[in-house]
Amino acid sequence: MTTSPTVEEPMALAAARLRTAGMRVTAQRMAMLMAVYESAGHLDADTLRERAQRVTGRLSLQATYNVLRALTDAGLVRCTQIAGHPARYEVERHDNHHHFVCRDCGTIRDVECTVGAAPCMEAQLPEEYDIQEAAVTFWGVCPDCRAAAQPS
Ligand SMILES: [Zn+2]
Ligand SMILES: [Zn+2]
Structure with a gap:
């Protein structure tokens, strides 16, 4: 080494x-x-x-x-x-953040946990279930790709 x-x-x-x-x-x-x-x-x-x-x-x-x-x-x-x-892969910060992915360029950016703690959202499951986390992917188009798509 x-x-x-x-x-x-x-x-x-x-x-x-x-x-x-x-x-x-x-x-x-x-x-x-x-x-x-x-x-x-x-x-x-x-x-x-x-x-x-x-x-x-x-x-x-x-x-x-x-x-x-x-x-x-x-x-x-x-x-x-x-x-x-x-x-x-990224540093695990235990902040339960989610991700936004651009459908056009594939850019990924963090989206803060909506609630501030895991699992972040209510799941429609019986209370016997121990829900620990929710991983949400938001799909859409990033500002750069939106701008590029604008007719000039
Ligand atoms: Zn994009
Ligand atoms: Zn991330």
Whole structure:
């Protein structure tokens, strides 16, 4: 593993986060967690793999998925499945936010939890059901695509 001054601090932070989550610290996990934290948005596994590889060297696609699954299971990373898109990963902030997806360009942006706490909405289910979360995808057209579609 090679470390340069620019990655030492985020690496240490990533290692601390792994330990806090009770995970064994490995170079691959640190690199992947850093890649997720350093992105503002919702990245797919391919993009994260490419970024993590700058730190770890070659990472197979299988290793990428294994690491992402472990980080997701540990509650450090949130994985969102959106129909017709590869799974997207972001920092798990436990804020129960939802997503808006643009039908034209595929842009994904966060939509705050409407109520402020999971599961966010009332489900029409008998009270015997323990409802823990609701994942809502709002589909529509983003401002950029709307502007582009306007006749000039
Ligand atoms: Zn769009
Ligand atoms: Zn999100």
